Amino acid sequence: MSAAKPRKRASGWSLFIYVALAAYAASAIFPVLLVVYNSIKSKKAIFGQPLSLPGPGTIDFRGYETVWEAANFPRYFLNSGIVTLGSLGLTLLFGVMAAYALTEFRFRMSRWLSLYITIGLMVPIRLGTVAILKLVMALGLMNTPTALILVYTAMNLPVTVLILSVFMNTVSQDLKNAARVDGAGEYRILFGHVIPLIRPAIATVAVFTMIPVWNDLWFPLILANSEATKTVILGAQQFVGQYFKDWNAMLAALTLSIVPTLILYLLFSRQLIAGLTRGAVK
Amino acid sequence: MHSQARRKFWIIASLLAPALAIYTVFMIYPLVGTLQTTFYQTDGKLQVFAGLDNYRKLFFEPLFSHQLLNALGNNFYFFFIHMLVQNPIGIALAAVLSVPTLRFKGLFRSIFFLPTMLSVVVVGFIWQLILSPLWGVSSGLLGALHLGFLFKPWLGLEGTALTTLSLMSVWQNIGIPMMLIYAALLSIPDEILDAARIDGANGWELFWGTKLPLIMPTIALTAILTFIGNFNAFDLVFATQGALGLPNFSTDILGTFMFRTFFGNNLQQGDLNLGATIAMVMFFIILVGVSIYLFVVQRRITSYQL
Structure with a gap:
């Protein structure tokens, strides 16, 4: 943060800051991602390996088919x-x-x-x-x-x-x-x-x-x-x-209500940041 | 001079008219209707004037007064968790994000604010699934950290359900104090910060000595917004624990108590008038909080024109 400090101490401090920020970021985004990527897995994989990403053997869009029809x-x-x-x-x-x-x-x-x-x-x-x-x-x-x-x-x-x-x-x-x-x-x-x-x-x-x-x-x-x-x-x-008993359909419906919000948010947050900085720099 | 005063009147009136019209018709008028409802009781299809009898029932009949006290206590607990966890972390995140040399600032900021964008219904469902022993995600994660023995069905136990819900709410809403304080920190002019730096202040002293006093009005604002939000809360408890504040009313807050009394459930019949009375008690509590903010806190805090 301050250039006057000895280099070693400053980098130790900023390493701590980045680790803390990254940990907080993970806790904010992981629950959301977990729901999103489990929505395209087979029922067996959702319960068998909930944390693993969807792979060739476990990808299954059945939940979305149910949502689309209903x-x-x-x-x-x-x-x-x-x-x-x-x-x-x-x-x-x-x-x-x-x-x-x-x-x-x-x-x-x-x-x-x-x-x-x-x-x-x-x-x-x-x-x-x-x-x-x-x-x-x-x-x-x-x-x-x-x-x-x-x-x-x-x-x-x-x-x-x-x-x-x-x-x-x-x-x-x-x-x-x-x-x-x-x-x-x-x-x-x-x-x-x-x-x-x-x-x-x-x-x-x-x-x-x-x-x-x-x-x-x-x-x-x-x-x-x-x-x-x-x-x-x-x-x-x-x-x-x-569809409370159909985990595929449930996760798919939740994902559908999350993902467009995320896309909108990514577009909107750039506007927001621009507005913030423009106003603050003057 | 006279025509100038008249012109000023029309300018003020035209600025205020649209907001006041919509606000009065769709907010004040329905709320006055609610207040009126509290002085009546339902007899078949008729509304019979009953004076303060609904208030007497709510405060002195054990069936209702026990629920009221329980919900009130839970609601204060819910608020204290927010004040102790949400606002300090929000300030800290905003302070770190406003450091000019921080990298990946935009990325962090976007991710931190993300849960705030989600619907309470969606957040409730997400955490319910993650904490569910059925899915086994949280027990698996804790197991990987050799902390598996800590796992419990937190949302299902009387001792932990309310704390868990409060933290879920903190997780979701932390973006609000963070963003408000972040905007306030960014609007501090560079000249003031430069002057403090020339005086030899380091980053730490700059924050506590210069920035914090300048953003005090915003911090007070976030505190009162938290208070209002928490005493209006309803959706999260309703979505995850239902209108009864399961388990055994341990997560029942004023919002769910009001809803349950208003619309009824399998334990008791809906009572529109008593529900409205609880609504007025909530109104009174929030009124006290806002008055403290407006007449005590805001007057003691110096607001600087930047």
């Missing part, structure tokens, strides 16, 4: 994608606007409005399920992605506003005032000056709000349980519940 995973992925991206877009846009209004302006209601929004952090939105169900039925939105998008946007707005407010408070006042002197409107200042500066926070918030939406079981189960609107997690959960 469930419509491509459709589930499309549904999850629509719901996740739709609510992410609405949450970020409206969240950024509200956080700016609450941190930038001191007005009579601002403290009360902040408290009002904080309520949403404290109560699991699930507690209001019965009323949400009635509302969605009254609006004729049962079994539509729109219902899920609106519920998830309401669910994620409080945490988005809270985190963005913390970061917006660190943006220098001089910068905003300079833009105002130049005649820029508040929306220009927000989208042109403030948002680029807090991009790391926005990337973090995006991850935060996407994960629970993509992974939620509860609201798809209650509001969008039809075959046409089912999400990946609901589809996988119901499938695993039905």
